[in-house]
Amino acid sequence: MNKKENILIIGAGLSGSLLALRLAQRGYIVNLRESRPDLRITDISAGRSINLALSNRGINALKMVGILDKVLPLCIPMNGRMIHSVEEETFLSNYSGREGEYINSISREDLNTLLLNEADKFENISITFNNKCKKVDLENNIATFWDYKSESEEKVEATIIFGADGAGSSLRKSMFLKREMLFSYSQQYLKHGYKELSIPPSNNGNFRTFKNALHIWPRGSYMLIALPNLDGSFTVTLFLSHEEEEYNFKDLDSKEKLSTFFRNQFPDAFKLMPNLVEEFFDNPVGNLGTIKCEPWNYKGKTLLIGDAAHAIVPFYGQGMNASFEDVFILDTFIEKYKGDWSKIFFEYEKERKKDTDAIGDLAIENFYEMRDHVANHIFKEKRKIELVLEQKFSYFSKYSMVTFNENISYSDASIIGNAQDKALLNLIADGKLEGLNSEQIFAKVKQETLDIIDDDKVAKTMHH
Amino acid sequence: MNKKENILIIGAGLSGSLLALRLAQRGYIVNLRESRPDLRITDISAGRSINLALSNRGINALKMVGILDKVLPLCIPMNGRMIHSVEEETFLSNYSGREGEYINSISREDLNTLLLNEADKFENISITFNNKCKKVDLENNIATFWDYKSESEEKVEATIIFGADGAGSSLRKSMFLKREMLFSYSQQYLKHGYKELSIPPSNNGNFRTFKNALHIWPRGSYMLIALPNLDGSFTVTLFLSHEEEEYNFKDLDSKEKLSTFFRNQFPDAFKLMPNLVEEFFDNPVGNLGTIKCEPWNYKGKTLLIGDAAHAIVPFYGQGMNASFEDVFILDTFIEKYKGDWSKIFFEYEKERKKDTDAIGDLAIENFYEMRDHVANHIFKEKRKIELVLEQKFSYFSKYSMVTFNENISYSDASIIGNAQDKALLNLIADGKLEGLNSEQIFAKVKQETLDIIDDDKVAKTMHH
Incomplete structure (x- = not known):
């Protein structure tokens, strides 16, 4: 096994940085490139979901790289779903009948920061920000990057290239455009979109509603959810039809309509959301898409991983967990077939594809379950x-x-x-x-x- | 209803010309444009399947436009599957336990020629060949064509644009590239490809094997099929893995390997195929893909129809039948919502999408059933x-x-x-x-x- 192999990872988000960490621990030389600025020095939260639900599969992968003890202090346990009715009644439905089985609210930014800081400790990882991958020459394993700072193009050759560049992956796009690959691809959008809002902390910094739950206001064709943050706030997400159904994003076009909608449909939440109108009209509507594709690797030299290989909707709280588990499962094959990347990628995909397909489908199905919960x-x-x-x-x-x-x-x-x-x-x-x-x-x-x-x-x- | 409406149909293949015919019968002015040369004066068969199985759904649509009596003489009834074993035994498995339920082998070229000749009879249809659609401006309903003869570009504006431009549809591509459309799209390739071969007629012009059947040599991971033609020949199609399994297209790279493969696996067919080697190495390997997408229409002014909306694999013999049925079903909504194209397209898609999804899945499943048939x-x-x-x-x-x-x-x-x-x-x-x-x-x-x-x-x- 040649540990001097040059490994390029496109994307230093959650899965890219976890993968870099693991490969560095195994002695590989890792070139990690990220299109965005360093989130540790620039605020780049806009447009991405602010907090996530960390559960066992993700925890398992964090254990593997030995940083779980640093992650747990960033977590807020959520023991169940707190259901809120239109009549302002609440009801806690536990996630499990067993003790100790709960999920954890964690900030994407906090976790990514931790992973990057850990990666910085390795001499064999170099991280470059502001480097947007434009395309990958799959035959020659050369990725072309645009550097936003120097405003110049750079070609990077690597023995192995990982595409951890998320739902809009440019490695995946290069595969899609390569006819001979017979690239199977699917993107499926729900007719619903989402918008992030918030419940701020109380004046003395406390949580304004029950801390240790994932709050849901299920209303049939739409719903509101809220996850707790360490600062006492909640990130609130409204899931609503883009332009169909009785209520939709397109029609909620005035302060009056918006306030009436929230006051009537989510009365208890409405009272806790002083910034509702401002946030609603400032924040973008996000799309809810599922992406599947196959194959994930080309000739055993490039591999899609995480959201780049399988973006899913958020309704099972498994997006990040599935991506982290990718790294865990991939690592078992790296261990098994030391250095034989072609074998590693082939066997990994054979084992893993059916599982990410399954969670993609389960996540869509859970949307219907969640929003119809009380009815x-x-x-x-x-x-x-x-x-x-x-x-x-x-x-x-x-x-x-x-x-x-x-x-x-x-x-x-x-x-x-x-x-x-x-x-x-x-x-x-x-x-x-x-x-x-x-x-x-x-x-x-x-x-x-x-x-x-x-x-x-x-x-x-x-x-x- | 304004019958003077300018209707553009992209693609004068089977569904495009049938649709043109129906709209002309209803009095609309139809501009029909096709990227290929006129197949009535140029041989353009290469790369497309030569014959097809016409059955009830397709027949129903041909009845609607009143040309069934002209189609039937082009048909050869196939009463069942004639299964050929490796031991050269044959067994006829009827398609139905009832009399009169059979499918029909018909040449794509013969049928398309008939449809174009019928279209030519209408003054309100203009047909232009050698006109390749490059893209469609969906907001303004303007299609851009490249004319291969004059080597110039032309923009065509229309009240209504239909994309009947097949699996590689450029109208669909324009929809895919339009972000705001939230276009759900999937292309799924089988790991198997196909190649067309033939059994020529006997010297006195007769069929060399039983005429009235769809012949199958099912062999587990691969299979051969044959459909009869009016001239006494059979079109033979080999379905085989691209590069996996025991036998595959990649490995069959010499005359010796090819002949041995056919002699051992399809001994009775091999004897009837004097041109096997020549045809095998001359003809291209085709891909087997399923395409699904949604929505099919944009703002009630453009609509995908036929393969452009739902390409399927050939194993249920329903590709053409599904496309013809599209026209039949669409026509019921044209009748119902006279002139209200937005309503027509919306209701058509709502009714039809689930059905073309279903036949797409059934066709893939039938691949496994057909090739494993005897086992x-x-x-x-x-x-x-x-x-x-x-x-x-x-x-x-x-x-x-x-x-x-x-x-x-x-x-x-x-x-x-x-x-x-x-x-x-x-x-x-x-x-x-x-x-x-x-x-x-x-x-x-x-x-x-x-x-x-x-x-x-x-x-x-x-x-x-």
């Missing part, structure tokens, strides 16, 4: 049963498998979780769980789940 | 039962619903057909049909299918 009686009944099963038995809901069980892959969590959901919903709908004790319910759900998985398998033999 | 015992058992049920009862297999029942939408055919397949395969696998008579089997399959559809519905309430 659906049968869903509430299901959730109640699941919490009891999780408390008493070795039972894991789909949410638990995805969020708290890094040993179950996303694709397995999806297959088992969807079968389990189908079993439970049908058993409830058919009244087949009535009068049963929890042991009986557990046995029945388990059996029904296995039957569903089995029947699907037989049906699929026809197609594969 | 799978349980599949053969299922097919045998289905033919009996079709003979005796009002039973329609998935294939029958898709191919012979234009009154069942593709999406319904997919939902019902997949549930039915799942029911049948599981009942067979569990031995639950043993010893039953056909009435009992019919009742059991029907009940099981309904149960599956019902359970799926309950599970989906969570997500929509």
